[in-house]
Every structure is written in C-alpha cells, then in structure tokens.
Amino acid sequence: QVRLVESGGGLVQAGGSLRLSCAASGRTFSNVAMGWFRQAPGKEREFVSAINWSGSSTYYADSVKGRFTISRDNTKNAVYLQMTSLKPEDTAVYYCAARPRTTTPEAVHYDYWGQGTQVTVSS
Numbered sequence: 557q558v559r560l561v562e563s564g565g566g567l568v569q570a571g572g573s574l575r576l577s578c579a580a581s582g583r584t585f586s587n588v589a590m591g592w593f594r595q596a597p598g599k600e601r602e603f604v605s606a607i608n609w610s611g612s613s614t615y616y617a618d619s620v621k622g623r624f625t626i627s628r629d630n631t632k633n634a635v636y637l638q639m640t641s642l643k644p645e646d647t648a649v650y651y652c653a654a655r656p657r658t659t660t661p662e663a664v665h666y667d668y669w670g671q672g673t674q675v676t677v678s679s
Contacts, residue, residue: 558582558654558668565650565673568642572677576637578652578670585633586610589659591666592626592637594648594675604650605637606659615659620646642677649674 564576578590591606605626606615614626623642628635635652650673653666660666 558585558588560652560654560668560670562650562652562670562673565675567676567678570642570644570677570679572642573638573640574642574675576639576650576652576673576675578635578637580633580635580654586630587657588654589657590626590628590635591653591655591659591661591663592635592650593653593663593666594646594650595672596645596648599648601651601663603661603663606661607635608659609657613659615661617661639675642675644677644679647675647677 559581561579589608592604593601594604595601603617607626611628625638652670654668655666
C-alpha cells in the first residue's frame with residue numbers, strides 16, 4: 557500500500573506560480589513511479605506529468621511542457637510539481653498517483669491515488 561497526500565494548491569493569478577507536493581508513505585517510495593493528473597469540472601481526468609522511480613526520466617503533457625517541472629526526493633518520500641506561467645485553463649483538481657517503477661500517461665495503470673488539491677488560476 558502507498559498512501560499519498562497532496563498539498564500546495566490554491567488560488568493564483570494568471571502568469572503566477574505554484575508548487576504542488578505529494579507526500580508518500582507505506583511501500584518503499586523509491587520503487588514507484590509517480591504521476592500528476594488533473595481533472596477540471598465536467599472534464600475527464602488528464603495526464604499532466606510523470607517521473608520514473610529514480611527520477612532519471614520525466615514526461616509531460618504537451619499542454620504543460622516548458623511550464624511545469626516534476627521532480628522527486630526519495631529521501632523525503634516526496635514528489636513535486638513546480639508550475640509556472642499558469643493559465644486559467646490549468647484550473648483543476650490535481651492528483652498524484654503511484655505505480656511500480658515505470659511511468660505511463662494512462663491513469664488506469666496507476667494503483668494508488670491521493671485525494672487531490674485544488675488549483676484555481678484567475679484571469
């Protein structure tokens with residue numbers, strides 16, 4: 557079992573920045589790949605970014621590439637999503653998720669999910 561708790565969401569103006577954190581507990585964190593997903597009202601959950609177990613490989617949705625950066629600290633059992641140049645269309649509940657070792661943009665392949673943190677970007 558892996559328990560995930562997100563934090564760092566909030567209200568920010570367009571062009572601003574936020575840093576999301578996801579704290580993990582339970583199964584050995586260094587063995588799991590981590591992903592960030594988001595879901596806006598009335599829309600399906602979508603892939604945002606992912607990082608493999610070692611942090612050596614990262615992936616981004618085209619919509620956030622160049623603006624968001626994913627990272628992890630296995631000594632702190634945490635993964636982060638630094639979001640810059642935020643846009644109103646980034647408004648959503650952001651979820652972190654975990655799966656064994658390798659990444660995938662497919663939400664269905666993630667075994668563990670956090671409860672989410674709200675990010676609201678005002679225009």
